[in-house]
Amino acid sequence: MATLPLKAKNTLSESSDVFETGKYEVNTTTVRTTHPSAPPVEVFRVTPLTEGTYPVLLFCHGFMLASTWYTNLLKHIASHGYIVVAPQFYGFVPISNPEEVERAAQVTQWLSTGLPLVLPEKVNPDILNLALSGHSRGGKTAFALALGRLDQKQKSPIRDNPSLPKFKALIGIDPVEGTSLSDRPPPQILKYIPRCFNMSVPVAVIGTGYGNQWAGPLIHPCAPDGLNHSEFFNESKPPACYFLTKEYGHCDMLDDNWIVNTSRVVCKSGTGRRDLMRKSVGGIVVAFLKTYLGGDEKDLDAIVNDPSVAPIILDPVIYVKE
Template structure:
């Protein structure tokens, strides 16, 4: 969502946690009725959200604090309100570096134009409560990709989703396809690295970021992933 001021996400976070608890308790039984030979691997759950949804999944990570096993959390241009002091409830950002502990590897994808706005519309992702501040606040291991030019907060969505999103958030005047393709691709590569233990795709995106379908800033990384993930990506100053 583009308009974030005064929207309370408490019920969404609570309901999403209840869904996770239901999955843990009931999904095996529910699936076995139709597919008796299928055994879901509940150790490979991932939480992914865009904009307000990014705030929701990151807040879930804080509240869960490892009580429900999940593998990773991914925030696509997450937003925590209008500015420091005017955050949506419950506030997530602390504005103190390395203070948000997700207990799992985290990926943040941001857009440069998210903090810019068209006349008469508020910023969709104000700079001090969006991806840059989340990356600063998060405890390692965390990775960040930022689209440097052209694309904005709503360009992660597919073309034709809603013309109104083109009005409220600054973004590309052309097709969103390159941005949505990159966002989907980097999420898939990160999930493959975390839950599939296959690191080659994420390694390639991280080290060969100049080949992406959008122009990226140099990807950033804090910390190393646990050894069992076997992800070997050079730090920013080694590129």
């Protein structure tokens, strides 16, 4: 086991450059369902090693992707003083979106009792400071969970379950509703009515400039217009932030390995350095979490006021506070 650094006083308002690796050494592990903590699904956990209590981010992976393929992005976030929990909802055989939302709800319930059992010694989760995020279809899952909806006919919304911790922030990373306007599997989140989402959670949406483009003559966009980031932001109530990574594609925030590179044949990729994309997405997430979990608006305001502080082009950047 790694030697723990000296105890840190982790106040989220400490000054830091959110686009650079944070000050905390981090550790990753995969928690199987056979572990004594009994997670409902396999969980990829990323955490600081320094003794202390940290906010928690629940992260939902994209369609036919693995939680571990986001390792560099999630390590960046964790290095700034956050515990990241990324469930693996399915293997090679995808499940329905309602089942995915249900499993995400089960993991949320597990956090209070199970997460402390899989953390390093003297590292504790602050479940009262809980945020939710997801990429692609996982972004839709995150919105559905925050809205408390499994499907159109559900009579008892999951958000009314008293055993579920409450989310204080929601971040969609290139969220996608479906493959086309005629193919929107349940739960159908988008209503095409501005500011209609019935939730009070602060929202950040990070979109990609190439997500709506065809990857080839017969390969449809991974994040089609009318079903992607811009509509999710349009239907989110204030406070809500929007960041468009103008020169990057739908999977460019994932790790670089041969499996992920294969996915970029299906989803059009940008030409810029992907490590800068990961730093930028990670930095935006950290700045948003610092604002709405820690009460420190400095970094988020800096990005909104001058998007050129990011390592990549963010255009447009919109922040609607009320």
